[in-house]
Amino acid sequence: MNGKIVNGRAIYVGRAQTKTERQGELKSEFEPMNNQDKMTRYQGTNLYVKNLDNEIDDERLWQEFSPFGAITSAKVMMDHGNSRGFGFVCFTSPEDATMAVSQMNGRIVVRKPWYVAFAQHKEERQAYLANMFMQRMGGVCAVPYPAMVPYQPPPYSYIMAPMY
Template sequence: MTDETGKSRGFGFVSYEEPEAAKKAVDNLNGMELASGKVLYAGRAQKKAERQAELKDKFEKIKMERINRYQGVNLYVKNLDDVVDDERLRKEFSQSGTITSVRVMSEDGRSKGFGFVCFSSPEEATKAVTEMNGRTIVSKPLAQRKEDRRAHLPSQYMQRMTTTRRQCTVSTMPQTQCGFFVPRQMPKVRASPRW
């Protein structure tokens, strides 16, 4: 197929009179490497819905394969301090066993506060969870239980409020107070008719 300028669009169609001939062509041509180095794809023409269903099944199988492969060995680690990077996370968890991969998730170079540590066996991953749960790295405890975190949040909130109050003393200038604009008196606005 070519576009309106005459350039190849990279695909084409061939019709056969006999289904057996079409099947033979697909079997012989699919996956063949061309002189240009590209690999040829040959397949039966499909409707869009049929093609989407086939691709969905294919990707679902890949996803399930990946889940089964990493089941019990890939740990989700949350509540990471902003300064924790891949190497620091690897160093902290290496005591528990053989690590196959470590990844601290980040966006624009800044940590998102969570990551993944993958061990070579489920036993090592279980050991890591037992040893590392609640352990403090830099300034934050890792993966606290929800009840522990909820119990700790009110005191953390009060500590932040106290710090903020100390930093935000009422200044001599009435226009600003802790970075917020505070007008001395609201000007009177005369209502104008809407017509």
């Protein structure tokens, strides 16, 4: 009988549930996916674009990237109606996104060269930057987060008499 039309309206027929069962079912059905799901779902297809001119809007961003493949979304980040200078473009396939990164990174659009790279979550980007910093500083091992080194005074010290 579920879905049958009665008096011009479709009816719902299902197993009786407690309120908590019903709420749990609705929550899982309509709750937006968590960050971990988003990270894995859009890995390799979502691009970060920065150094955008103020003239660039969502439509223009879409137009610039559309030659590389099917786009699911293109969004310029705004703050009170003004561009924040960066945005995101999401492709349907990782191959299209890779092609867009290789072709669009460094391209001058309007008056500025664009920086285009694969989007990363904040934690992932911070770990990568910390790793790069440790490598540049000559660290023996690369760790995801910088290790805290307690302050150690130099082996010698100068004692200065107070000046009056």
